Amino acid sequence: MPFSSINDRMQFSTEKYQKVNLIATDRSMLDIYCLLPGQKQDLHAHQGNDKYYVVWRGEAEVTIGNETRRLEPGDVAVAGPGEPHAIANPAQRPLVVLVFQAPNPF
Amino acid sequence: MPFSSINDRMQFSTEKYQKVNLIATDRSMLDIYCLLPGQKQDLHAHQGNDKYYVVWRGEAEVTIGNETRRLEPGDVAVAGPGEPHAIANPAQRPLVVLVFQAPNPF
Numbered sequence: 001m002p003f004s005s006i007n008d009r010m011q012f013s014t015e016k017y018q019k020v021n022l023i024a025t026d027r028s029m030l031d032i033y034c035l036l037p038g039q040k041q042d043l044h045a046h047q048g049n050d051k052y053y054v055v056w057r058g059e060a061e062v063t064i065g066n067e068t069r070r071l072e073p074g075d076v077a078v079a080g081p082g083e084p085h086a087i088a089n090p091a092q093r094p095l096v097v098l099v100f101q102a103p104n105p106f
Numbered sequence: 107m108p109f110s111s112i113n114d115r116m117q118f119s120t121e122k123y124q125k126v127n128l129i130a131t132d133r134s135m136l137d138i139y140c141l142l143p144g145q146k147q148d149l150h151a152h153q154g155n156d157k158y159y160v161v162w163r164g165e166a167e168v169t170i171g172n173e174t175r176r177l178e179p180g181d182v183a184v185a186g187p188g189e190p191h192a193i194a195n196p197a198q199r200p201l202v203v204l205v206f207q208a209p210n211p212f
Contacts, residue, residue, distance in 0.1 A: 002170040002189075006160075006180035023184045028134075028156045028208045030182060050134045054112075054160075054204060056180070064108040074112035074162070076136060078129045083108075098160060102134040102208030 006056060010034050010096050017041060017089075019099075028102035032056070033087065035095040040088035046081065051101045053077045053087060058095035061088045112162060116140050116202050123147060123195075125205075134208035138162070139193065141201040146194035152187065157207050159183045159193060164201035167194045 004022040010032060011018050017035040024030070033041065035058075043063060053062055053076065060071045063086040064079050070090065071077065079085035089095040110128040116138060117124050123145040129136045139147065141164075149169060159168055159182065166177045169192040170185050176196065177183065185191035195201040 002173070002184050002186075003175060003177075004182045006182065022182050023158065025156050025184065025186055027187075028158075028206070030158055030160075030184070030206070050131050050208070052129070052134075052136055052206065054136075067108070069109060071109075076110045076112065076128050078108050078131065078136070080108075080131055081133075098204075100134075100136070100158065100206045100208075102156075102206075 006032055006096065006098070012036050012094055024104060027104055028100070029104045031099040033097045033099055035087070035089035037089055037092050041086060043084050043086040045084045046105055048081050049101055049103050049105050050081070051079045051085060051099065054098040056096040056098055058089060058093050059091040060095055060097055061090045112138055112202065112204070118142050118200055130210060133210055134206065135210045137205045139203045139205055141195035143195055143198050147192060149190050149192040151190045152211055154187050155207055155209050155211050156187070157185045157191060157205060160204040162202040162204055164195065164199050165197040166201055166203055167196045
């Protein structure tokens with residue numbers, strides 16, 4: 001199915017942040033991460049793939065390597081292979097981030 | 107540079123639609139396409155790579171294979187390797203679309 005929608009698929013949980021896959025191919029994948037205030041994905045790295053963040057709604061605190069920035073809707077970041085990265089919701093409202101990964105890590 | 111911004115980089119021209127690269131790596135790239143009313147990218151295909159559209163602002167008419175849909179902000183589409191795809195701005199206001207490609211075709 002070549003079509004999907006962020007608005008139809010966003011979902012939140014008080015237990016932990018939600019990863020929702022919108023589209024995946026053998027080569028790449030497009031997810032949304034949905035974080036309530038205070039939720040985060042801890043610092044980690046992927047060998048061999050690029051991971052892009054695009055803030056869709058809310059505010060994000062994104063770390064790439066040893067640099068941390070506060071990002072708003074339309075702001076973009078990328079972590080290359082082996083590069084540590086993390087994301088958190090430092091604000092008082094929900095955060096939705098587009099996450100594009102290639103090659104598909106799964 | 108691992109950070110960029112859609113809002114800082116969007117640009118339009120009455121001559122033709124504008125492709126602006128936000129971030130590129132050896133493996134993948136993230137562009138924005140900026141289309142004024144009536145502008146379009148004609149049907150074409152890429153061998154060996156995936157191309158994702160995410161509508162950021164405005165309305166898009168996107169064709170993937172033999173299916174054409176009207177897309178709004180947050181709507182997503184993907185064209186796989188060899189799959190014909192096209193995009194047009196059918197509305198009366200500017201269109202900005204995020205375009206992810208992997209592997210990087212250039």
